Amino acid sequence: ITTRMNAVKRKILIMAGKGGVGKSSLASLLTLALAERGKKVGVLDTDLCGPSMAKLMGVSGMHVVNTQYGWKPVRHPVHDISSMGIDFLMDHPDAPVMWRGPRKTQLVRRFIKDTFWGRLDFLLIDTPPGTSDEHLAVVQSLKDARPDGAVLVATPQDVALTTVRKELTFCQRMGIKILGVVENMSGYACPCCDEITYIFRQGGAEALAQEHGLPFLGRIPIDPAMGACAEKGQCAFCECPSSVGVKAVSDVVDKLLHVLS
Amino acid sequence: IVLALLDMSRFEPPPKDCPGFETEQAGKASACAGCPNQTICSTAPKGPDPDLVDIAARMELVKNKILVLSGKGGVGKSTFSAQLSHAFAHSGEANVGLMDVDICGPSIPRMLGLEGEELFQSGSGWQPVSVLDNLSVMSIGFLLNSTDDAVIWRGPKKNQLIKTFLKDVDWGELDYLVIDTPPGTSDEHLSLASYLKDAGGIDGAVIITSPQEIALMDVRKEINFCKKMNISVIGVVENMAGFVCPNCKKESQIFAPSTGGAEKMSQDMQIPFLGRIPLDPLIARACDEGKSYVADYPDSEATKQFKLVFEKITTSVRENKRVV
Numbered sequence: 139i140t141t142r143m144n145a146v147k148r149k150i151l152i153m154a155g156k157g158g159v160g161k162s163s164l165a166s167l168l169t170l171a172l173a174e175r176g177k178k179v180g181v182l183d184t185d186l187c188g189p190s191m192a193k194l195m196g197v198s199g200m201h202v203v204n205t206q207y208g209w210k211p212v213r214h215p216v217h218d219i220s221s222m223g224i225d226f227l228m229d230h231p232d233a234p235v236m237w238r239g240p241r242k243t244q245l246v247r248r249f250i251k252d253t254f255w256g257r258l259d260f261l262l263i264d265t266p267p268g269t270s271d272e273h274l275a276v277v278q279s280l281k282d283a284r285p286d287g288a289v290l291v292a293t294p295q296d297v298a299l300t301t302v303r304k305e306l307t308f309c310q311r312m313g314i315k316i317l318g319v320v321e322n323m324s325g326y327a328c329p330c331c332d333e334i335t336y337i338f339r340q341g342g343a344e345a346l347a348q349e350h351g352l353p354f355l356g357r358i359p360i361d362p363a364m365g366a367c368a369e370k371g372q373c374a375f376c377e378c379p380s381s382v383g384v385k386a387v388s389d390v391v392d393k394l395l396h397v398l399s
Numbered sequence: 400i401v402l403a404l405l406d407m408s409r410f411e412p413p414p415k416d417c418p419g420f421e422t423e424q425a426g427k428a429s430a431c432a433g434c435p436n437q438t439i440c441s442t443a444p445k446g447p448d449p450d451l452v453d454i455a456a457r458m459e460l461v462k463n464k465i466l467v468l469s470g471k472g473g474v475g476k477s478t479f480s481a482q483l484s485h486a487f488a489h490s491g492e493a494n495v496g497l498m499d500v501d502i503c504g505p506s507i508p509r510m511l512g513l514e515g516e517e518l519f520q521s522g523s524g525w526q527p528v529s530v531l532d533n534l535s536v537m538s539i540g541f542l543l544n545s546t547d548d549a550v551i552w553r554g555p556k557k558n559q560l561i562k563t564f565l566k567d568v569d570w571g572e573l574d575y576l577v578i579d580t581p582p583g584t585s586d587e588h589l590s591l592a593s594y595l596k597d598a599g600g601i602d603g604a605v606i607i608t609s610p611q612e613i614a615l616m617d618v619r620k621e622i623n624f625c626k627k628m629n630i631s632v633i634g635v636v637e638n639m640a641g642f643v644c645p646n647c648k649k650e651s652q653i654f655a656p657s658t659g660g661a662e663k664m665s666q667d668m669q670i671p672f673l674g675r676i677p678l679d680p681l682i683a684r685a686c687d688e689g690k691s692y693v694a695d696y697p698d699s700e701a702t703k704q705f706k707l708v709f710e711k712i713t714t715s716v717r718e719n720k721r722v723v
Contacts, residue, residue: 155504155549157582158473158609187583188470188617231616234470234584234624239554240435242585267472267582268503269551293473296687300546301504307549326642326653333646337653337680339687360653369612369657 139251142208143283146180146258148398150317151276151288153309155301157267159293160322163368164358164387165264166194168289171391173217174375177259180211183223184246184276185266186235192225196371202226208254216373222253223264239271246275267301269308277312286398287315289355293323294342302343306350317397318355319347320390326360327382334359353397356390358383439555451597453566457524458598461496461573463716466591466604466630470617472582474609475638475676477506478686480579483605484511485691486709488534493574496527498564499538500591501581502550502557508540512689516541524569537568554586561590565598582617584624592628603633603716605673608664610640610656615664622668633715634671636708637661642678643700653678671715674708677701 143149152165162185169181183191192198192212200212202222211220224235224245237245255261263285266272277285288309292302302319309316321343325334337360347354361383367374374384425431426441434440458464467480477499484497499507508514508528516528518541527535539550539560552560570576581587595601604625608618618635625632637660642653658664665672679701685692693702 156473157504158471162613187585187620188472190613190616193613193616232619232623234620234627236584236589236624236627238436238586238589239557240439243553244435269549270503270557271553271586274551274553295683296509300509301506303547304504304549307547308551311549311551328644328647328649329651330649331644331647333644335642335645335680337642337678338683339680362651362653362655365611365653366655366657369655 139279140282142251142253142255143280146255146261148260149263149280149283149285150260151263151265151285151314152291153265153273153288153305154267154291154298155269155303155305156292156298159291159298160358161267161291162190162194162264164289164291164320164322165262166191166368167364167374167387168391168394169195169219169260169262170217170373170375171387172260173214173219175391178218178257180220180222180255180258180261182249182253182261182263183221183225184249184263184272186224186237186242186245186272188266189223189225191221191223191264193371194368195219195221196373197221198225198231198371200226205254208252210254216376220255220258222249242271243275246272247279250276250279269304273308277314285314287317289317289394290319291322292319292343292346294321294336294339296339296342298338299342299346302346316352317394318353319343320355321357323360324357329362353393355393355397356386358386358390450562450566451594454562454594455598457566457568457570458595460571461576461599463574463602464576464578464595464599465633465712465716466578466580466601467607468580468588468604468621468625469582469607470584470619470621471608471614474607474614476582476607477501477510477579478682479605479607479636479638480577481507481510481686482691482693482705483709483712484534484575484577485693486705487575487577488531489694490713493533494572495534496570496573496576497534497536498568498576498578499536499540500561500564500578500587502539502552502560502587504581505538505540506686507536507538507579509689510686511536514540514546514689518542521569524567525563527568527570535570537564557586558590561587562594565594584620588624592630601630603631603719605633605712606635606670607638608635608661609654610637610652610660611654612658614654615658615661618661619664619668622670631719632670633712634673635661635665636673637675639678640675645680671711673711674704676704676708
């Protein structure tokens with residue numbers, strides 16, 4: 139693991155306590171944004187029950203190949219992005235992965251130990267919601283490789299924030315630096331009249347970041363154009379570069395790079 | 400160069416020649432070497448699990464056990480479970496229990512206005528926390544000192560807590576036990592199914608999704624999970640379906656059903672489609688404030704749609720019982 143991770147400049151976990159706040163979406167957008175800036179990026183999906191990364195990166199149905207150097211991750215058709223996840227190891231996409239903790243832990247460890255990433259500028263690690271087997275497996279496997287830290291994603295509601303606070307606690311207990319907090323689904327502009335409605339409330343994640351002295355990386359609004367790209371596995375930076383969500387993600391990347399530097 | 404494919408045809412796949420995890424040889428046979436469950440099997444007590452008897456005894460007093468599931472996180476399982484429990488409690492004289500088995504991210508206490516409540520133990524077991532005279536709740540949230548506390552448990556410990564919730568909580572006589580689950584198809588779900596197998600089983604599962612394909616992908620897995628585990632699916636609810644702008648009143652699709660949404664998926668998988676519930680910013684607020692959205696906004700579109708879904712659920716539950 140150490141040898142492999144030495145070839146990766148930055149290792150970033152994307153976490154949230156809560157499901158459905160946009161971890162995987164953000165992980166895929168950050169991956170695309172960094173690749174747009176000419177970086178070599180790898181993205182590892184450690185959500186075994188509900189993997190989204192293959193779909194979001196537009197590489198569904200592709201398979202990982204086993205070589206003498208390890209599992210060769212799947213290449214993005216356009217950008218310099220490699221992806222790894224359970225999707226690429228399965229024949230039937232609708233088959234449920236009904237595994238208990240130990241088996242999940244074993245596979246996540248293998249992902250980290252056996253994937254042949256080669257040299258990368260960034261490795262983004264998408265996680266499932268929660269603070270359980272998969273998260274412990276990632277953290278413990280990367281222990282000696284010293285990840286740069288985690289980006290926490292939250293929607294503005296208190297219910298989501300309560301769970302994100304737990305993720306924060308997890309990171310603190312595991313000695314993972316928090317690179318920043320992103321507030322996702324922050325407002326929706328009606329396409330007819332431009333009125334902004336805060337469907338999932340507003341400002342909560344920024345307040346949480348301030349409360350804990352963490353960098354606030356920005357707010358990303360609900361952007362159906364960006365969402366439509368995700369549904370089709372298209373690169374939002376290529377298809378709708380001037381859309382409000384894409385601009386917001388670019389700002390988040392700017393801030394993240396600043397924090398890392 | 401070999402295509403790396405995992406054999407997904409067996410669930411919780413034991414190795415070939417697995418002696419069986421309940422037997423004396425469990426974890427100790429030569430076939431066990433390398434199996435990730437080896438340690439658990441070799442150290443776990445053998446023979447029939449006495450806890451299952453206790454679970455069966457408690458569950459004998461529960462008429463209907465309803466699971467609320469989704470493969471996907473954040474689609475509104477807990478929100479729906481909370482509203483469903485309220486709806487059952489307000490319909491007639493039903494006694495309702497709501498069990499939150501999301502151990503890492505328990506949202507239920509907050510959503511029912513029970514944050515900060517503590518659990519008490521009596522001679523007859525852990526007392527679930529009351530919301531109404533006929534609605535009580537159990538969640539790990541009540542066992543934490545602070546809402547910031549993270550429960551960083553692996554599978555086996557989570558399973559143990561679920562057992563405790565089933566066998567040590569003094570639910571009393573219930574007409575409905577609604578069980579809110581975390582997203583996925585893992586320990587929590589497998590354990591619930593296995594612990595309840597000899598305790599009357601699960602009477603039905605309601606599956607929640609949002610309209611997008613990225614959610615449906617996970618939900619199809621969940622439906623297949625139910626099929627494999629012989630859990631009867633009451634139906635699928637499409638949540639966050641459409642948003643009506645409070646200003647111009649026009650409806651837009653925020654989470655667009657790019658592949659036909661939940662209704663098409665239900666047809667494809669031959670599962671009943673229960674209905675569509677739209678987005679309403681007041682729902683998020685009600686959840687945060689621990690109030691019942693359905694009670695406070697009885698005339699809203701979301702409440703109307705929810706009530707239609709609720710009717711279908713109660714009809715289905717009644718009909719299943721008659722068949723049995």
